[in-house]
Structures are given as C-alpha cells and as structure tokens.
Amino acid sequence: MANITAAEVNKLRQQTGAGMMDCKKALVESDGDFEKAVDYLRKKGQKVASNRADRDAKDGIVIAKTSSDAKKAIVIMVNCETDFVAKSKDFVSFVNGIMDLAIAKNIKSLDELLASDFENRTVADKLMDMIGKTGEKCTVTHCDIVEAAKVFAYNHPGNRLATIVGFSKDGGNIDTIGKDVAMQIAAMAPVAIDKDAVDAKIIEREIEIGKDQARQEGKPEEMLEKIATGKLAKFFKENTLLNQEFIKDNKKTVAQYITETDKDLKVTAFKRLMLGA
Numbered sequence: 256m257a258n259i260t261a262a263e264v265n266k267l268r269q270q271t272g273a274g275m276m277d278c279k280k281a282l283v284e285s286d287g288d289f290e291k292a293v294d295y296l297r298k299k300g301q302k303v304a305s306n307r308a309d310r311d312a313k314d315g316i317v318i319a320k321t322s323s324d325a326k327k328a329i330v331i332m333v334n335c336e337t338d339f340v341a342k343s344k345d346f347v348s349f350v351n352g353i354m355d356l357a358i359a360k361n362i363k364s365l366d367e368l369l370a371s372d373f374e375n376r377t378v379a380d381k382l383m384d385m386i387g388k389t390g391e392k393c394t395v396t397h398c399d400i401v402e403a404a405k406v407f408a409y410n411h412p413g414n415r416l417a418t419i420v421g422f423s424k425d426g427g428n429i430d431t432i433g434k435d436v437a438m439q440i441a442a443m444a445p446v447a448i449d450k451d452a453v454d455a456k457i458i459e460r461e462i463e464i465g466k467d468q469a470r471q472e473g474k475p476e477e478m479l480e481k482i483a484t485g486k487l488a489k490f491f492k493e494n495t496l497l498n499q500e501f502i503k504d505n506k507k508t509v510a511q512y513i514t515e516t517d518k519d520l521k522v523t524a525f526k527r528l529m530l531g532a
Contacts, residue, residue, distance in 0.1 A: 257287030274380035312392040314341045316350045317528045319408035319417035328406035328419035329357050332397040332528050340389045365398040399526040407433035416529040423521040440527050445496040461490050
C-alpha cells in the first residue's frame, strides 16, 4: 500500500474541494494514484468545488433561532444557485442542522461555525459534500449573533428573510413587544437602532446625495449644507428603528410604542438578513 502524505491529501483537497478524510480515503483506495483518486471522489459525488467558484449563489435559505433561555439569537444565511436546491429536503435539513449546531455550541462567529464539528466532519467539509450532492455552489455567507437580557427571532415565510433583536430586560409585556419589533425590522429594514448609531460613512454619503440633489434643483451653493441636513433628518426618521413609524400604528414611532408599554425597556441590538439584499 502506498505511503500517503499529508501534503498529498492537502493537494487533493485543494483541487477537489472534498473533505480531508475523503481525500485520504480516495488516495488510499487508489494506491496513491492522484488521477484515480480524483475519479474516485467524483464517482462518490465529491464534486470539484473550484469549478463552481465563478458561479452566482444568490438563492438559498435564511433562518433565525433563539437559545432555550432566550438570551442569545443567531441568524444564518446559506446560499445556493437555484430555488430548486434551496427547497430540497437535503439542503433544508443541512441548514437547520448547522443552525442547531450554532445554538448548541454557543458559536461566536462564522469562522467558528465553519470549523465546528458536525456529524464527525467540519461544517466546511459537510458544505463540500452538499456541493457534490447538488452540483451547485453552496456557501455559508452569514452568521450574525445578538446576545441580550431577552432576544427574539422572526422568520418570514419562505425562509428568504429573518431578523433577530435584543432587549435590555425581560418580563412584563416583552413577548408582544419583541415579536412586533422583530417584524418591524423585517418589514422596514432599518440601518441602525437610532440616529446616533448610524455609521458615519452612511451619514456622509446621505449628506453628499442631499447636496447634489439640491444643486441639481438650482439651489444656491451656500444653502446646500442646510438643505442636505434637512434631508438627513428625514433619512433618520425613515431608516432608524426607533424613529420609524410603527407598522401596526403609523400615528406613533417605534420608540413611542415601546415606551408606552415599558418606559425603561431598550433595544440593544438587531440583525436583519435577506437574500439578494
């Protein structure tokens, strides 16, 4: 039997995208013959992942889930190329499996998730198996986490959009508020909790857009900054969670809705993932 080195296993892995153990087995079964090992993997369904690298994986699944104590929420996105694969039993089972793993192992990042053990393989290796099985490019593109005193998750029907949100305290009418705010985030896509949390680059871009619009409207150059600042206030109202109109009652803001129920309750963080966004 040929002496299989780690370098040979790694070379086969790099070329085929198959898992380390699969590559080692393929080389053993092929008595060290590299080309035969590639053929072995192909026959076993281990597709060459690199051949899919230039393909667009814009379809897929987005799901969110909370831990049993409702203090941690995770939302993940796993992409594939077609709706057909996204709705397949194997793909749906795979995504739900890695979500359960993320919750159970208290995953902190996407890299940690990909390196985690999943049915005696890493998630990254199991992903390669999925590529081989479906013949499509498949990637775990997002794993976002919110930890708080109380968290909520919302999954929009169709598994193409999901949100998670954290609050500063538990108790009272928090369950109703949490569900409503999670749905608000899904429907209205805020960029931040409040205006103070908006990224400086976003503010700079909005001011420049406002200036350019005013300039095209023929406004005096000395008035552009003031006009753009006014437009920025409208941007904050429409695009920050607490200042948005509450979708269930547009006569009040989300902040008013929350404080009317519990004046001490605060939104601490949120994440929103949507396919194609």
